[in-house]
Amino acid sequence: MNKTDDTDLISRFNSGEVSAFEELVLKYQDKIYTLCRYMLRNIHDAEDAAQDVFFKAYRNLKDFKPEASFYTWLYRIGINTCHDYRRKSFSASSFLQSLSGGITSPSDQSLFDTTPERLHELKETRKSIEFALAQMPEKLRAVIVLREIEELTYEEIAEVLNSSIGTVKSRISRAREMLREILIKKI
Amino acid sequence: MKCRSARKMMSALIDGELRPAEKESLTRHIQDCGDCRKLHHEMLAVHDLFTAAGQHKAPQGFSKKVMAELRTERKSYSETFA
Numbered sequence: 001m002n003k004t005d006d007t008d009l010i011s012r013f014n015s016g017e018v019s020a021f022e023e024l025v026l027k028y029q030d031k032i033y034t035l036c037r038y039m040l041r042n043i044h045d046a047e048d049a050a051q052d053v054f055f056k057a058y059r060n061l062k063d064f065k066p067e068a069s070f071y072t073w074l075y076r077i078g079i080n081t082c083h084d085y086r087r088k089s090f091s092a093s094s095f096l097q098s099l100s101g102g103i104t105s106p107s108d109q110s111l112f113d114t115t116p117e118r119l120h121e122l123k124e125t126r127k128s129i130e131f132a133l134a135q136m137p138e139k140l141r142a143v144i145v146l147r148e149i150e151e152l153t154y155e156e157i158a159e160v161l162n163s164s165i166g167t168v169k170s171r172i173s174r175a176r177e178m179l180r181e182i183l184i185k186k187i
Numbered sequence: 188m189k190c191r192s193a194r195k196m197m198s199a200l201i202d203g204e205l206r207p208a209e210k211e212s213l214t215r216h217i218q219d220c221g222d223c224r225k226l227h228h229e230m231l232a233v234h235d236l237f238t239a240a241g242q243h244k245a246p247q248g249f250s251k252k253v254m255a256e257l258r259t260e261r262k263s264y265s266e267t268f269a
Contacts, residue, residue: 029245148237173198
């Protein structure tokens with residue numbers, strides 16, 4: 001993730017060039033949507049939450065401090081937004097969907113351009129991961145998604161979560177132990 | 188190295204977040220200890236599962252939807268405060 005490009009886009013946006021924000025959305029939409037999918041499981045909530053992340057970023061971009069990384073700031077908004085969604089929208093439909101393992105939607109673009117065997121394998125893999133993540137405390141789920149799916153370093157995760165590197169390290173370790181137990185039992 | 192310390196450091200080994208001396212000492216322990224080797228193998232399997240799952244792609248038209256919503260919001264804001 002290139003900090004210079006982001007700084008340039010942000011300064012263009014702050015000078016009134018709204019299209020610069022669309023470039024930021026295009027650059028980060030898959031990452032933020034993925035974060036919301038793994039944090040929330042329900043695909044409709046995930047799409048709404050991902051949109052909210054960009055609305056919040058748009059409204060607060062003028063207050064963004066250029067010495068920080070834009071993407072860690074955006075991920076922080078993402079984690080907080082998912083937290084709010086989980087708290088307020090444990091609706092009947094989310095519950096039913098999670099029971100039926102609603103992991104992939106027909107419109108999931110990442111499932112296009114693939115063979116039926118590969119598609120089935122990918123669906124099963126994601127289903128296993130979402131099953132395991134759904135059983136974890138939110139704090140552990142956040143660190144492991146940021147590490148394993150978003151591939152952030154310990155330092156970047158600490159910045160996103162406003163924690164120490166030691167805390168991040170120990171939470172990732174606990175998350176992996178827990179995932180291992182859940183997934184091995186499942187197999 | 189004791190198994191308890193090895194267990195604590197194993198996740199950081201997978202992430203490449205150990206110092207060279209720690210990495211060397213843990214790798215040696217894993218080679219010598221069957222239980223820790225099994226644990227390491229299982230943790231790697233979990234890591235590989237995440238790698239295989241990969242990233243989702245945002246739904247088609249996602250950015251257009253976001254920008255359209257923001258344009259509407261800006262329009263109604265300027266109409267209200269004009």
